[in-house]
Amino acid sequence: MEHSDDREVRACTRCPVGIAAGVAERERCPFVPRKRAAGSVLHVAGDPVERVWFVKSGAVLVSRSIDEERVEGTPWAVRRAGSFLGLEGLVRPDHLDSARALTEVTLCSASLDTLGRWLDGRRAASRLLLEAVLRSGARERPFRGNIDGTAPQRTAAWLLENAPRASGQVTRRVLAGLLGMRPETLSRALRALASRGAIRHTRRMVEVVDRTRLWSVARRGRSGGERGAD
Amino acid sequence: MEHSDDREVRACTRCPVGIAAGVAERERCPFVPRKRAAGSVLHVAGDPVERVWFVKSGAVLVSRSIDEERVEGTPWAVRRAGSFLGLEGLVRPDHLDSARALTEVTLCSASLDTLGRWLDGRRAASRLLLEAVLRSGARERPFRGNIDGTAPQRTAAWLLENAPRASGQVTRRVLAGLLGMRPETLSRALRALASRGAIRHTRRMVEVVDRTRLWSVARRGRSGGERGAD
DNA sequence: CGAGTCATTGAAAAGATTCAATATGAGTGG
């Protein structure tokens, strides 16, 4: 009834990847878990893709390198439990982004070869990956720049959607990058929101106090108040 | 050996979807083709996802609506032959974006139900979609805002990568949206590039004259040290 | 030809970045 590595098996039977791999039916999951410390660099843009990672817990920051020298360019997205890293290896040889652990993370990884065999062999596998990619794509669409609103507007919009997850893990610098602004600008934006009574913040947390007020800041788009007739 | 609708079948035997569907082996492709005129609105953000489209030819503009009223928000990506629209329907009920045909397009579409059955039944199907999504994800990462460089820098970077495809189909307004700037700003950016001899442009086309010069503009990041000639 | 849309230009204003100076908090070693 119990396996020797019971804890791990039990975890995998709850993991979507494990389920798709058929761990419950004694199949082996191709992804093997490993912990990494906060701050570890998982890969750098331009490196050949050797492994694909599945985030089991924690948060990983994905950044796009602007020039090839820098390890860290502008933050692009935060990947949390349930999403994959390095899947671009299925369609191109090298990494598009750099990835760094924001918190301590548990990552399950598989080599690209192993993954390929698994996808060919297991019916549910591709479907699982497909849905994971679609889901993270849906969550990752950011707030590009001024065209999406001023700094306070974008900040407010982001907080409305991410306030719960946000507080501890995402530092100011990272959040600023995600929102396409400088840390200084984010500071000022937060102060503006706080002065309206929409949020309360210290330097390590942000708390939404009044969603309505936040909403009213976020919503008053660049285009004042008109409708898009035609 | 010949079907009655031979022309269509022959086309589908070259189409990746058709191949995955096994058209060559007399299977039916779940996606049925249809032409749409330039300018047609395919879906609007917030609408329930009913169909999934595959772009067989032409270009489709995907925009993100800022507020729910507007049909057209800020342009997000241009989808060309080989990519899908509406796949978010697999993981959520409603459309995230609005889509409008930029040129005359041939779209093959399938209802979400049909697609679901196809994915369950056909081995290669999910894998195909997975790779298509990864591919377009790789191509669609834009240039969010000022943090990725000034307007001329982003414009130069985009031209370096997209000059060939760009010329005819993408209007100024659309390109400006993709680059996260106003059309006026794009105009000025293009003029700046032209004044350096990097490009030549009229109001309906942009031609890259000197990639090296373009590169030197794009590359000198915000933190750049060197000034340009002139 | 004329109406309407799209692209360009100019000038003023709004907003963001930069640089420099503090402030805060975490971590370290005495």
Next chain:
DNA sequence: CCACTCATATTGAATCTTTTCAATGACTCG
């Protein structure tokens, strides 16, 4: 526990960039 250090966050002021608004030029389609 405390001083000390270091990295991160905030603030201020000057500068630079982008947007806005208004006007004009260019092209398309009836």
